[in-house]
Amino acid sequence: MEDNRKVHHLLLFPSFSAVEELEELFSSKTEDLKREGRPHVDLSPPEVAEAALSVGCLVGPSHAFTPWTSMYKEFNSLKECYADLADRIVFLELGLSADTYMADRISELSRLTFLSNSDSHSPWPERLGREFNRFGIEEPTFEEVRRALERRGGRCVLLNVGFDPRLGKYHRTACSRCFKQFGLERAKELGWRCNDCGGWIKKGVWDRVNELADLPEPLSPPHRPPYLRVAPLAEILALGMGAEVRDPRVRESWRKLVERFGSEIEVLVDAPPEEIGEVVGRELSELILAFRKQELKVFPGGGGRYGRLELPPHLSKKMGQRTLGDFT
Numbered sequence: 001m002e003d004n005r006k007v008h009h010l011l012l013f014p015s016f017s018a019v020e021e022l023e024e025l026f027s028s029k030t031e032d033l034k035r036e037g038r039p040h041v042d043l044s045p046p047e048v049a050e051a052a053l054s055v056g057c058l059v060g061p062s063h064a065f066t067p068w069t070s071m072y073k074e075f076n077s078l079k080e081c082y083a084d085l086a087d088r089i090v091f092l093e094l095g096l097s098a099d100t101y102m103a104d105r106i107s108e109l110s111r112l113t114f115l116s117n118s119d120s121h122s123p124w125p126e127r128l129g130r131e132f133n134r135f136g137i138e139e140p141t142f143e144e145v146r147r148a149l150e151r152r153g154g155r156c157v158l159l160n161v162g163f164d165p166r167l168g169k170y171h172r173t174a175c176s177r178c179f180k181q182f183g184l185e186r187a188k189e190l191g192w193r194c195n196d197c198g199g200w201i202k203k204g205v206w207d208r209v210n211e212l213a214d215l216p217e218p219l220s221p222p223h224r225p226p227y228l229r230v231a232p233l234a235e236i237l238a239l240g241m242g243a244e245v246r247d248p249r250v251r252e253s254w255r256k257l258v259e260r261f262g263s264e265i266e267v268l269v270d271a272p273p274e275e276i277g278e279v280v281g282r283e284l285s286e287l288i289l290a291f292r293k294q295e296l297k298v299f300p301g302g303g304g305r306y307g308r309l310e311l312p313p314h315l316s317k318k319m320g321q322r323t324l325g326d327f328t
């Protein structure tokens, strides 16, 4: 949900009747509740939070650091955003361009539970589940999820799985038209206008976190689960095959691997390389192994363009020098 400061909030509803109650509360403040996946309401952040909490929702900031529509693009603290209700915010969504280790340099966030969600707006199914959270709960109900986010009764988030933040669209400060990247000081000198094309420069999550950080190094509290950095399997296969991610050959290899091993994460993290090789050939299995060893190079994203994976030198000789196009 978007508020009157263009800050996005994530609302988790306990029931469909709570959805209807909130619709009622917001009816005079919005025109697009019935037709938008992410409706705009003419209310301040504390007013959104108050209404959401009053019908039993959980509420927190979405993709908290991004430069267009997030809490930290507009405010410098949780308290500034949610005022007296800040204490009732129990989670924060990291967004694709940030991870736990970046966010844990901001000490006001240490009591919050982090969520790594896919934020999947486009019609492309491969974007679903590109990030996810592993919950330690008894059964998949709202109440159990609430306990996990509040870390009560032994329930918790066990693992955050998300992009290497450099692959996100807003990791580095960059022009939103031609995607040229800038250091923070240079962007300020230029008045946030690109000196090549005149487009607006958007502050990257990397620079924004550096501005907000009160800790020089990440300091994760004891309750913080590990964050596993991943990249979409289809992107890795496309890189190895020198093809676009939606190329039928890439889709076919993706499908075969997921069918054989059960899930994309199983292929990316656990499946034995020899068995991967049996399904898609040795070259691609070596590439997946290189990904696991973090040997793939990453050219960071910025300005609205995703980061890119690049082949490490020992594989680019074998596979020919290919680079991956945009993750459009």
Ligand SMILES: [Zn+2]
Residues within 6 Å of the ligand: 008, 038, 062, 063, 069
């Ligand atoms: Zn959003």
Ligand SMILES: [Zn+2]
Residues within 6 Å of the ligand: 175, 176, 177, 178, 179, 180, 194, 195, 196, 197, 198, 199
């Ligand atoms: Zn530009």
